[in-house]
Structures are given as structure tokens and as C-alpha cells.
Amino acid sequence: KDIDWPAPVTTASRSFEASIPSGQRFHHLVHQDALGLDVSDSVAESDDARLQQWWRNYRLHPPNIPEGQTFSEIEVSVPLVDYRLVAKFDRLISAQDGRIVIVDWKTGNRRPDQNELRTSWQTVVYRYVAVEGGGRLTEGDPIAPEHVSLVYWHAAYPALLQPIGYSQAEHDEVRRRLESIVAEIAALETAADFAKTDDWGLCRGCEFRSYCGRGRVAGGEWEVREDRLELEVVPEAEY
Numbered sequence: 240k241d242i243d244w245p246a247p248v249t250t251a252s253r254s255f256e257a258s259i260p261s262g263q264r265f266h267h268l269v270h271q272d273a274l275g276l277d278v279s280d281s282v283a284e285s286d287d288a289r290l291q292q293w294w295r296n297y298r299l300h301p302p303n304i305p306e307g308q309t310f311s312e313i314e315v316s317v318p319l320v321d322y323r324l325v326a327k328f329d330r331l332i333s334a335q336d337g338r339i340v341i342v343d344w345k346t347g348n349r350r351p352d353q354n355e356l357r358t359s360w361q362t363v364v365y366r367y368v369a370v371e372g373g374g375r376l377t378e379g380d381p382i383a384p385e386h387v388s389l390v391y392w393h394a395a396y397p398a399l400l401q402p403i404g405y406s407q408a409e410h411d412e413v414r415r416r417l418e419s420i421v422a423e424i425a426a427l428e429t430a431a432d433f434a435k436t437d438d439w440g441l442c443r444g445c446e447f448r449s450y451c452g453r454g455r456v457a458g459g460e461w462e463v464r465e466d467r468l469e470l471e472v473v474p475e476a477e478y
Contacts, residue, residue, distance in 0.1 A: 261290050262346035265327065267396055268294065269344055273311040273330060288366035293346060300397035302342055302390050307334035310376060317371035319423050326368040333377050338386045339369050340402075345393040355401050356391050365389055366405045367413045384410040 264287070268278045282294045291441045309332050316325040330342040343361070345351060356362060366387050373382045427433060435451055436442070442453040 240339075257422070259291075259304075261287055264290055265293050265297075265346050268343055269297065269329070270311050296397040298396055302392040303402075304332055304340050304342060304390060305334035305336065305338060307332045307338075307407060308376070312377075315368050315372040315375070317368050320418055321425075322421060324364065324368060324417070326365055328365065328369075329374065331369065333373075337380075339373050339382055340364050341387070341389045342354070343391050345391055346395070347393075348395075351391065351393045351400055353394060353400055353441065362389055362403055363413055363416070366403075367410065367417065370405070370410055383407070392398055416462075433446065 264285075268282065268290075271278050274310075282291055285291060286354045310328070311330050311332065312327070313331055314325060314327045314338050315331075328341055329344050331336075332340040332342070334340060343365070366384070366389055369387050370384050374458075376382060384405045384407045389405075390401045391400045391403070393400060435453075439453060440449040442451070445453075448454055
């Protein structure tokens with residue numbers, strides 16, 4: 240049986256593929272800028288018009304973040320049951336007033352949705368890891384969930400999104416949710432235990448869907464996940 244793999248993620252494949260290196264370059268430029276390097280010549284000499292516009296937006300409409308100790312492209316891991324939960328932050332600021340501000344850069348094609356981001360796994364996990372593991376970046380001082388916020392900044396829509404706060408009640412619920420899901424996954428032992436989703440719409444953006452008999456036709460417009468959802472769960476013994 241012939242299988243189309245990898246199946247195209249989107250009908251706008253050329254635009255999709257072109258967006259990936261642009262997003263990666265933007266992340267790299269922001270990281271260099273955070274290190275105090277002058278990247279203006281690199282931007283000016285680029286033949287990527289989209290990247291140049293994103294950088295102008297970054298300069299004219301930067302995210303509203305406090306002064307403080309800044310950590311760029313930093314990975315933090317915390318224990319979770321018998322595993323460790325790992326998150327890689329684009330930027331994390333330990334502000335002078337005790338706040339912890341997470342900044343995540345977005346460069347996808349699709350207009351971002353505030354409510355969708357608020358309930359995403361990235362938001363859930365990033366805030367949790369910041370509270371549980373951020374003390375290592377603040378000289379051991381414990382971090383109250385109320386002092387944590389997550390700022391999504393979209394390069395094409397620099398003034399659209401608002402900071403997402405946190406609370407102790409949310410943190411307690413997230414802990415229960417994560418522990419429950421990890422226990423559920425850990426209990427799965429065979430391929431038969433991993434049931435396919437009933438929502439075929441979720442398969443439209445998966446290049447592996449032809450293996451599952453979920454179609455070969457690409458979906459429509461698809462968000463470029465240049466962040467690659469930098470979270471993972473690894474066994475404690477392997478960390």
C-alpha cells in the first residue's frame with residue numbers, strides 16, 4: 240500500500256515553509272538583542288521583507304515588560320510525579336519588584352486569539368514551571384503564582400495580545416491536571432491503548448495522518464509553530 244508521507248500540513252505549503260526560517264531568524268535576532276549585540280546591520284542586509292517588518296514592529300511596539308534580571312532562551316525543569324517537566328522559555332524576567340514575567344515570541348501567519356492562547360497547553364505549563372522552578376533564578380526565593388504573568392508578543396500583531404496572569408487556585412488546579420494526565424499516559428502500555436482522536440479536524444495539521452488512514456489532503460491555513468511547543472516530560476531517571 241502506498242502511503243503519502245510526510246503528508247503536507249497545509250495547502251499553503253510554500254508560505255508555510257517560508258515562514259519557518261523567518262520565525263527562527265526573528266527568534267535568533269531577539270536573543271542576540273537581549274545579549275546586547277547590535278543586529279541592525281543583519282536586519283538591514285536581509286532580503287526577507289517579512290523579517291524586516293517584524294523587526295520594525297519589535298522596535299516600535301515592544302512588549303511592555305519590567306526591568307530586571309533577564310534570562311533569554313533558558314530551559315527550566317521541575318519534578319512531576321516520577322518524571323520531570325521541561326519548558327524552554329524565549330525570555331524570562333525576574334523583575335526588581337518580585338514579579339516573574341515570561342515572554343514568548345510568536346511569528347505565525349494566523350491572527351492570534353487571546354482566549355485560545357489563555358487555555359493552551361503552553362500557557363498552562365509555562366506558568367506552572369515558572370512557579371515551581373523559577374526560584375533557582377531568584378536566589379532561592381519562592382515565587383507566588385500571583386506574581387507570574389505570561390506575555391505573548393506576535394510580530395505581525397504587536398499590540399493585539401494582553402498579558403495573562405496567574406493565581407494560587409489556578410496553580411493548584413494545574414498541578415492536579417498535570418499529575419492526572421501523566422498518570423493516565425504512564426498507564427498506557429501497548430499501541431492498542433493509544434486510541435485515535437474522534438475529532439478528525441485535529442488531524443488536518445499532522446503530517447503523520449496518512450499512517451492512521453486520516454486522509455492525504457492537506458488542511459487549509461495552518462499556524463507555524465516556530466516555538467515547537469518547547470515542553471516535554473522525561474522520566475526522572477533519564478534526566
